[in-house]
Amino acid sequence: xxxxxxxxxxxxxxxxxxxxxxxxxxxxxxxxxxxxxxxxxxxxxxxxxxxxxxxxxxxxxxxxxxxxxxxxxxxxxxxxxxxxxxxxxxxxxxxxxxxxxxxxxxxxxxxxxxxxxxxxxxxxxxxxxxxxxxxxxxxxxxxxxxxxxxxxxxxxxxxxxxxxxxxxxxxxxxxxxxxxxxxxxxxxxxxxxxxxxxxxxxxxxxxxxxxxxxxxxxxxxxxxxxxxxxxxxxxxxxxxxxxxxxxxxxxxxxxxxxxxxxxxxxxxxxxxxxxxxxxxxxxxxxxxxxxxxxxxxxxxxxxxxxxxxxxxxxxxxxxxxxxxxxxxxxxxxxxxxxxxxxxxxxxxxxxxxxxxxxxxxxxxxxxxxxx
Numbered sequence: 001x002x003x004x005x006x007x008x009x010x011x012x013x014x015x016x017x018x019x020x021x022x023x024x025x026x027x028x029x030x031x032x033x034x035x036x037x038x039x040x041x042x043x044x045x046x047x048x049x050x051x052x053x054x055x056x057x058x059x060x061x062x063x064x065x066x067x068x069x070x071x072x073x074x075x076x077x078x079x080x081x082x083x084x085x086x087x088x089x090x091x092x093x094x095x096x097x098x099x100x101x102x103x104x105x106x107x108x109x110x111x112x113x114x115x116x117x118x119x120x121x122x123x124x125x126x127x128x129x130x131x132x133x134x135x136x137x138x139x140x141x142x143x144x145x146x147x148x149x150x151x152x153x154x155x156x157x158x159x160x161x162x163x164x165x166x167x168x169x170x171x172x173x174x175x176x177x178x179x180x181x182x183x184x185x186x187x188x189x190x191x192x193x194x195x196x197x198x199x200x201x202x203x204x205x206x207x208x209x210x211x212x213x214x215x216x217x218x219x220x221x222x223x224x225x226x227x228x229x230x231x232x233x234x235x236x237x238x239x240x241x242x243x244x245x246x247x248x249x250x251x252x253x254x255x256x257x258x259x260x261x262x263x264x265x266x267x268x269x270x271x272x273x274x275x276x277x278x279x280x281x282x283x284x285x286x287x288x289x290x291x292x293x294x295x296x297x298x299x300x301x302x303x304x305x306x307x308x309x310x311x312x313x314x315x316x317x318x319x320x321x322x323x324x325x326x327x328x329x330x331x332x333x334x335x336x337x338x339x340x341x342x343x344x345x346x347x348x349x350x351x352x353x354x355x356x357x358x359x360x361x362x363x364x365x366x367x368x369x370x371x
Contacts, residue, residue, distance in 0.1 A: 004340070004347055008340060012341075038143075047086075051342045053069075053346040054068050057357070060329075060364055063225040065152045065225070067094050069349050069352075071320065071330075071332070071348060073087045073094075073332065073333065076283075076334050078095075080139065081140045084097060084143040085144075088151050096186075098136075098190070099128050103133075103172070105129060105160055108125050108127030122335055122338060124280050128196045154185055155176075155184045155187055158199070161195075164197075166211060178220055181222075181223070194261075194262050203238060206241050206242070206244075213248075223251075225253040226252045227256050230294065233263060233290070234294075236297055247303060255307075257295045257308060262281055287313060291310060292310070309329065309331065310332070314331050315344060315348075321352070325368075327368065327369045
């Protein structure tokens with residue numbers, strides 16, 4: 001598409017030059033644009049024309065929700081729910097905001113984002129910065145009441161980035177779930193933030209996981225589908241154990257695979273550049289190989305009805321197909337929005353329809369590998 005190429009080869013290099021080494025400022029700029037577009041119906045219509053493509057072959061019903069296409073907006077892009085409705089005009093089939101924590105938190109100090117153009121990836125060390133459940137709920141409800149959009153909308157929930165005991169961390173999750181559960185379509189439980197204090201503790205032992213899930217069962221309504229967001233660096237024996245634990249909790253419908261990786265071994269970016277930001281997880285194509293391998297592992301070991309959402313390195317129809325053939329039902333995109341235009345979604349969905357027709361498949365569901 002012409003608009004996609006104009007953005008990638010002209011607008012994007014200019015934006016990167018203007019916001020050189022100021023990735024958070026660039027993100028704020030684009031979020032401000034999104035907020036402005038949301039206020040003007042004519043701008044929303046133009047964005048929808050450029051970015052959205054719907055086709056019956058792409059639609060499917062999963063976990064009781066209708067997804068018009070398989071590409072969702074992953075957590076971490078719209079952290080404080082500023083563009084809840086606009087994801088529809090951007091072309092997504094579903095999407096989530098967050099991570100949201102019970103209490104507001106400024107995140108980690110220092111530089112917290114770095115683009116890696118050679119890898120089309122990013123280093124993220126934000127540390128779960130967000131406005132907290134109360135302020136975010138207010139902003140969310142304001143947008144939800146303003147208009148409705150015909151795609152599922154979820155929330156990504158983490159525990160506040162502070163030192164907490166296991167019981168305090170569990171209570172932190174429960175507070176945020178109970179604030180939002182009746183209003184969102186699904187809930188993502190972020191168990192795998194590599195940049196937060198205690199962000200991985202509930203996957204360390206089956207006992208910790210059971211304590212958390214028991215609290216969800218006993219103290220939350222759990223009347224919406226829950227998905228667990230996993231760490232791509234998690235040992236497979238721990239993944240296998242977690243799968244066994246999850247089978248006892250019917251409201252946990254599946255997994256988002258995966259979060260950021262801490263592994264930098266396969267990056268093309270020089271060590272000198274990487275040393276400027278030694279902390280943080282990597283998102284984008286740099287995590288795709290690990291993500292896809294874990295998708296396949298979970299598909300091979302989880303019950304057939306398990307829903308898998310693949311995340312990491314999605315920017316083309318080929319990437320979507322690769323994840324679905326590994327076992328994913330849906331995919332999410334985050335980093336792809338940084339290196340490519342939102343009009344890329346229209347191109348991806350069109351290419352998916354062409355592929356399905358070429359292969360003689362009756363719908364997108366037939367791409368998902370089952371054991």
